[in-house]
Amino acid sequence: MEPHINDLKKAFGDRFKEHEPLARYTTFKIGGPADYFFDAKTRDEFVTAVSLGRKSKLPIFVLGGGTNVLIGDKGIRAFVIRNSSQGISIRGVKGTMESGSTTRTVFVEVDAGVPMNKFVRFSIEEGLSGIEMQLGLPGSVGGAVFMNSKWTKPEGNVGDVVYQATIVTPTGEVRQVSRDYFHFAYDYSALQKTGDIVISVTFALMQKAKDQLWETANSSISYRRETQPQGVLSAGCTFKNISKAAALTASTPNLSTSAGFLVDNAGLKGDRIGDAQISEKHANFIINLKNAKAADVVELIEKARKAVHEKFGVELEEEIVRVGEF
Ligand SMILES: Cc1cc2nc3c(=O)[nH]c(=O)nc-3n(C[C@H](O)[C@H](O)[C@H](O)COP(=O)(O)OP(=O)(O)OC[C@H]3O[C@@H](n4cnc5c(N)ncnc54)[C@H](O)[C@@H]3O)c2cc1C
Structure with a gap:
């Protein structure tokens, strides 16, 4: 050994x-x-x-x-x-009086390994609002904070409700950091630069009626089912959407910022290399049909990037994280 x-x-x-x-x-x-x-x-x-x-x-x-x-x-x-850590606990409640009624913020500490769907369901069942639109988001709380994962209908980013977190730095120091540390932006948190590892995250959620929360959560799930391929092997969206400024400069159809729309309009829906295929349902999803290699996916990514660049003059950036040796 x-x-x-x-x-x-x-x-x-x-x-x-x-x-x-x-x-x-x-x-x-x-x-x-x-x-x-x-x-x-x-x-x-x-x-x-x-x-x-x-x-x-x-x-x-x-x-x-x-x-x-x-x-x-x-x-x-x-x-x-x-x-695969699994702990969730309510850490405290803060009440503020506003025009005669009390609004309560509830602080929930969640281990970074907890599946987002477990955390979202817990929050809804506790009558806590801020994260309900993320029902159906696959992955862990740590990954969702690293990516500042998001949903569009209704709009919400996981980072919006982060209050503080416990992290370990590359030198092994365990620190408690507040929300500001993360510099959350579209598909971005500072973790992507610092190399810090998240141990747990405390979220600040607001009390709200459970049935209203379920209504929002269920509408997210329905929209996800309508728009995203289901029951397939994928890593979600391949590319980040482009900025409004880039859409204006490139004069994309209807000034669309959607990477999926651009890949579709570059004629690549359904395109295939080996067992990797651009989804027929959502052109920003690459699917492993069965035995796709990482090399097939990379080739398809580069093909889509080139086609979009040739057609619209826009450089697509990857949302998925490539890791290891290819
Ligand atoms: C079907 C499908 C639908 C999806 N829909 C959406 C969507 O609606 N919106 C959206 O934004 N994304 C979506 N995604 C992408 C993905 O689910 C999210 O980005 C998710 O939050 C990633 O979490 P994860 O735990 O799987 O991260 P992983 O894939 O395991 O890791 C991603 C990155 O996070 C880092 N990381 C993970 N945990 C920690 C930690 N504790 N500390 C530091 N770094 C860490 C990893 O090192 C890696 O760099 C979808 C994916 C799929 C497959």
Whole structure:
């Protein structure tokens, strides 16, 4: 056994794995093996894995739900920690009097590994508003904060209701940071630059009637079913939408900022390389029909990017995160 992984082996036994195939941990079902792998089931296990990984000088990659990643066919030369921590707790309530009635803000602390759908359902059942439109968003709370994941009808970003979080820095320091730290923007949080890892997130939610919350959540689900391909292997939207300024400059049809619309109008709906295909239903989704390789997806991405650039003069940026060796 290599000496630098002794501590990890000692702490986690057979659950600490070498050469673990990663495709099964992603919604794309694509990707080669991780050099080292551990699936952390609790917050304590996650913190220990990060800390021992850092001590062992292993590069670390955190996998949440694996719903927004494209892992290379040759895998990842790092210690991949899958975060399956599950804790949710109400931390406090703050009331403010406004025109005679009290409005209550409720602070909910959620482990970063909690599936977004579990957190959203918990909030609705507790009569707490701010996150209900995200019902149906796959992946974990950590991934959703990293990406500042969003929904359009009604509009909402996960970052909008973040109050504070506990993070670990690349040097191993555990810090509590407030919302400002994240610099949330479209598809962006500062985590993408800092390399910090989120342990837990505290959200500030407002009290609201449960039936109204379910109405919004169910309408999100219906719209998702209408517009996105269902029951397929994918990593959601491939490209970010373009800015309003870029749409104006490029003079896209109806000044559309939608990446899916641009890929569709470049004639690529249904286009296929190997087993990777641009969805017939939503041109910003690439689907793994069965045995697609990461290399097929990359080729299709580049083809779509080139076609959109040639037709509209717009450079599409990827939303999915490429990781590992291709
Ligand atoms: C069918 C489908 C529909 C989708 N619909 C939407 C949608 O409506 N809106 C939207 O915005 N996205 C959507 N997505 C994309 C995806 O679900 C989101 O981006 C999601 O929030 C990613 O979370 P995850 O846990 O799966 O992240 P992963 O894919 O596991 O990881 C994504 C990135 O986050 C980082 N990360 C994960 N956890 C942590 C942590 N604890 N600390 C630091 N970094 C971390 C990873 O290292 C990686 O870089 C969709 C995807 C699919 C497959």
